Amino acid sequence: MLQLNIVNALCLQILFSSIASAGPLDTAPKYQALPPLREQAVIQDALRDQRVSNIPHILQKYGVDAWLMSQKEYAEDTVFWSLKSATQFSARRRTVQLFLANATAGVKSAYTWIDNTPKVWSDILEVLEEQNPASIALNIDTDISFSSGLHAGEYETIIGELGEKWSKKVVSEPMVAVEYIGTMVKERLPWYRKLQETAWAIISEGFSEKVITPGKTTTEDVEWWMREKIQQLNYTTWFMPSVNILDDKDIFGSGTEIKSGAIQYGDVLHVDFGVTALGLNTDTQHLAYVLHPGETESDIPQGLLNGLKTANRLQDIVKSNMKIGSSGNTILKNALKQMHSEGIEGKIYSHPIGDWGHSAGTLIGMSNQQDEVPVLGDLPLLDNTYYSVELYATHFVPERNATMYFYLEEDIYWVDEGKRWDWVYGQQKKFHLVRPQGAKAGELFRVQSP
Incomplete structure (x- = not known):
């Protein structure tokens, strides 16, 4: 993954440089051809990786320790579409994403599980027990569409699987999703x-x-x-x-x-x-x-x-x-x-x-x-x-x-x-x-x- 991110970043830098210097400012508008789909995917994924890397900062800004999303195929959370790779066309099985604001040394700050077995919940509980977040944000806001994408059935599943200890720490912080999607x-x-x-x-x-x-x-x-x-x-x-x-x-x-x-x-x-x-x-x-x-x-x-x-x-x-x-x-x-x-x-x-x-x-x-x-x-x-x-x-x-x-x-x-x-x-x-x-x-x- 690290090597792929480096390659994506280098490709993005080269493409960015060529575009930034292209064309005079006083010309009439021209049609701009898109790169081949394979190159578009490299560009989109590199940009997505940059945005994801900013999530811990966003969580810290709004005083949230963890951000958890869960969705099934064709019942995606709104934020999913800003987190997915360019070659993903929907969530698969049950797709769960967990982000940490202050991961301890040597521990990842971002996790993704694609699974339809109970193992996904035991894996999540293992991370939570190790990191002990004081708050876990879910996208359950009642007013803002970008922060209310968690489907009702998945909410019930999350609360049940997390158990009383962790479900008590669930919070709604709508600005997390708003700022992640809105930041370019x-x-x-x-x-x-x-x-x-x-x-x-x-x-x-x-x-x-x-x-x-x-x-x-x-x-x-x-x-x-x-x-x-x-x-x-x-x-x-x-x-x-x-x-x-x-x-x-x-x-x-x-x-x-x-x-x-x-x-x-x-x-x-x-x-x-x-x-x-x-x-x-x-x-x-x-x-x-x-x-x-x-x-x-x-x-x-x-x-x-x-x-x-x-x-x-x-x-x-x-x-x-x-x-x-x-x-x-x-x-x-x-x-x-x-x-x-x-x-x-x-x-x-x-x-x-x-x-x-x-x-x-x-x-x-x-x-x-x-x-x-x-x-x-x-x-x-x-x-x-x-x-x-x-x-x-x-x-x-x-x-x-x-x-x-x-x-x-x-x-x-x-x-x-x-x-x-x-x-x-x-x-x-x-x-x-x-x-x-x-x-x-x-x-x-x-x-x-x-």
Whole structure:
């Protein structure tokens, strides 16, 4: 195992170095090919090993001596999916994992048993007797999904098999699972950038005259084109792409989705889109404008340009208020206060992302909860994690005589050296353009933070 970990680490270092130095920062988004599956497995397992090595520190942080998980095939604990190897597709038999915060010298801090006999319990009891933990965390929280993955039947089995002595030491500490899943090691970032660039590239092509013929192509056509493109690139996704023609109605209400009608000249298009690969998920919302024949980018109504700019400003407000250790509810309150002080109206509903599309960590608002989010909004904001800054700003567009909704979403990461957040790939500051057939195609360049 030690030799394999060293090999994985060396492979990861080589691959990380090659990606970190690849490509200029001012190029248009390009499709990023994934490595062969065998190489992907090496990468994923090396990253997983780094994350697992941090578990004793997490347990110590939250005052827990041991962390125990048990699951059967197809009835996995939620955390299992962030602990498994790349070639594991489910738990087998009964899969039990035990982690220790302060293992004595010469004793392992991580154990895994795959067994369907009583021997697994005698082995666990032997470790517990030797290490004598004062507390044993189980994933039995009642509110947080990432910390409540222990199935009821397995809970009853664990309590019965541990016996009175050890079952009395069982505790629930939800932040253990939240922090383990939410913490991203630095070597993951170059791969995440590749995923994000690919997402941008798919959106950029999908929102262009290569795919859309005004008067003919429907929003549903574009959605399925995106699904097909994801599959062609050997990526997957965690939700169906959603393409809408925007008007003056809230997307969370009714009347904004025109699935059966064709896209027309002058339409403002919106997409909610994500890709999945290497155990990571992205989440992006962008806007496009369909140019009339004879129009160029300079003909986009100024009111629409100002609306996008306002939404960009709200993104920056949210990002600047994301203080490590603050609760999501505090961040929401401060961001909304600043938003209103600058004369901006809108909603903020940002969330952690990574192993899951809606991943482990505090929530900064929800579309239907702008005062506070109970429980999940009370969690502290972690560093070394990824977030989707998801929101909308409203803006009056004189050319349409309407107040329109400008929806944006971009993924950010924590820059430990600068103690700040930054965009994983970029921030949309220009509309994607669907140009008239035969016009010279433009490129949407990635805009980096200074």
